[in-house]
Amino acid sequence: MPRKDDYDTMVYKMIRDSDVIIEVVDARFPSLSRTKKFENMVLRNPSKTLLIAMNKVDLVPNHIVTKWKKILEKERISIIPTSARERLSTSILRNRIISSADKEFFYITSCFIGLPNTGKSSLINILKGRSSAPVAPIPGFTKALQVLRITTRLRIFDTPGVIPVKLSMADQILIGIIRPEKLSDPVKAAWSLIHRIDEINPNIISKTYEIEYESPPEFLEKFAEKRHKKKKGGELDLETAARVLLAEHTNKAKIPIWEDPDKYLIEKREKEKERSV
Ligand SMILES: Nc1nc2c(ncn2[C@@H]2O[C@H](COP(=O)(O)OP(=O)(O)OP(=O)(O)O)[C@@H](O)[C@H]2O)c(=O)[nH]1
Numbered sequence: 001m002p003r004k005d006d007y008d009t010m011v012y013k014m015i016r017d018s019d020v021i022i023e024v025v026d027a028r029f030p031s032l033s034r035t036k037k038f039e040n041m042v043l044r045n046p047s048k049t050l051l052i053a054m055n056k057v058d059l060v061p062n063h064i065v066t067k068w069k070k071i072l073e074k075e076r077i078s079i080i081p082t083s084a085r086e087r088l089s090t091s092i093l094r095n096r097i098i099s100s101a102d103k104e105f106f107y108i109t110s111c112f113i114g115l116p117n118t119g120k121s122s123l124i125n126i127l128k129g130r131s132s133a134p135v136a137p138i139p140g141f142t143k144a145l146q147v148l149r150i151t152t153r154l155r156i157f158d159t160p161g162v163i164p165v166k167l168s169m170a171d172q173i174l175i176g177i178i179r180p181e182k183l184s185d186p187v188k189a190a191w192s193l194i195h196r197i198d199e200i201n202p203n204i205i206s207k208t209y210e211i212e213y214e215s216p217p218e219f220l221e222k223f224a225e226k227r228h229k230k231k232k233g234g235e236l237d238l239e240t241a242a243r244v245l246l247a248e249h250t251n252k253a254k255i256p257i258w259e260d261p262d263k264y265l266i267e268k269r270e271k272e273k274e275r276s277v
């Protein structure tokens, strides 16, 4: 498996060679799943265009998607809310890629970048009209660059997802970009997921699983009980329960959770105020 630096270098090269760069972010976590480092590389170069596909909008209520779109457009970024699953706005995306490219050149090269599991390969497959880029509910599924001819004019590069260094482990688990089986301590990872979700929406886990709890460890114990995850001696098998919870979140998006756009705006304004003092 290539090292993180190799992934970064690969993505940098792709951006360098592309006219239009599509950053695919998860519509549930539009702020957390952006990679500013790559965005800035595109924005520094006036001959390149950055489009953000806010994918998986089927997992978020419409009014939240609309709010995020407005907020990010104020930052002068072109946002296209999409759902590869429900084939929403995928032709809009294709047309925007083609219309954004420099008209002088007939051939357009574009690349899809973003965190693992955001739906890059799924979107490309829809643009192409048949499955060509392998897709899986497994973060880090695309391992190497893949070039796909979408039309005679348009070539698209699919890139492996890159995890930004700045993202905390709790946020990586929240966004679902780490394979649950790769976590060495699933119990701690599950606690941290529960804690992080409670911070964003304190009632959503108990509503989803119909379990009342005071703390993440208590939730996991009750969850193990409810799912009959027990060791041979009858003792609760917290490790298996934790893996089930993590897999349901990462692979099936079972808990309806998303970043609050209003909170994002408040925090952003506070940061700007601090900077101006
Ligand atoms: N609900 C929902 N799931 C989606 C959508 N698009 C993709 N997925 C699912 O998300 C998972 C990851 O999709 P991929 O297309 O493999 O994602 P990727 O960004 O190419 O992932 P890497 O190759 O790991 O970087 C798969 O289980 C897809 O079915 C969407 O619009 N909505």
Ligand SMILES: [Mg+2]
Binding pocket: 120, 121, 122, 134, 135, 141, 142, 158, 159, 160, 161
């Ligand atoms: Mg992929």
